[in-house]
Amino acid sequence: MAGRQAFWIDERYDRERARGDAGRYVERLWESIGEFDGAWGDIAPVAFCCAAWRVATPPIMEPGFVRWHRRILSATCVRNTWDGSLTARVTLVSPPPAPLTAARDWWRDRGWQGWPEIFGQFVEPAEQDLAKAPHLRATLRVDAPLPLDRLPAAPEGPDRKVPEAAHRALVVMVGDLNELLMPIIARLEDGSS
Template identity: 55%
Template sequence: MPEPRAFWLDEQFDREHGSDGRGRYEAEVLRRIGEFDETWGDFAPVAFAATAWRLATELSPGFVRWHRRIISATCARSPWDGSMICAVTVASRWPAELTWTKQWQRDRGWRDWPQLFGQFTTPTEQDQTRSPHLRALLQVEAPLPLDDLPPTPTGPDDDVTTAARRAVVVLTRELNELLAPMIGQLDTEVPADS
């Protein structure tokens, strides 16, 4: 069985729903060019790439798409050393310690993640009045390599859209490589061999 994708770019939707010969993401970068102001000319590409990532994920639907288990994904400059770090929240099943026995539930009807058309969702207000819910989350915090990130543009007159797109492509690839094996294991719902 092939490993699922954790992250990918929705290039087709971006092109089909763009305007003036530009994709949606390129137009968004140009519309919000001021959000890059503090990154111009920085010798490290981290702050520029983090801003490019944020704009790509804030589009609705996002230019960057992710697996149904991924609740959120941010990329930021580390305050410790200026490197690129990610924080990704992943929906998970209950830990084995809670599935070993149901004794702790005490017949209260505990519910796991509700799903709607395969998507993990928040319990509705009505659901919350009927039974308790325990939704397990995994918080991934990890460094990402900087090797392939494009240099930071020197200003808004540079080719900012190409650099932003390249940064998002690199971050998407690195996040997918980091998290796809974990997502695949979670989807099997079978504990890994010891």
């Protein structure tokens, strides 16, 4: 799944690892209900959807209910302070910029390293690796508005509607983020790191 989507909801893992019948995400929603303070009954769905996303992703939920492509280092959403819209902030692993790869005169046999990979996943270099060689790890930061029209309304309070509305918010945001980011990720993967 990781190769074809930037984000996906891992329903199977969620059900298999749950303590009860509700699923890990629903259990974590109720444990983290304070994340939704200030979102209840809001006319705009933004605060509620951002809280649903926070609960579904690391560090609150590890591993996340929402999973992401190996090139994605972080993904958050925030309310835009200018107009109240929903903004996604995603950081992606990238190859070095073209001016650095066109000529290697800056390289000078210093043993420069890029992003380390473990089992195909990009990771931060270990402290011992940083002590041995310089590392150049390029990233891309995507800040993009997400449409609000298909997002669910924020529930009036912490009631039985919360899990369904939160799940719907995640489904919509995952779809919108996939449409937005998969062309970028596909291009990065074709060029390799």
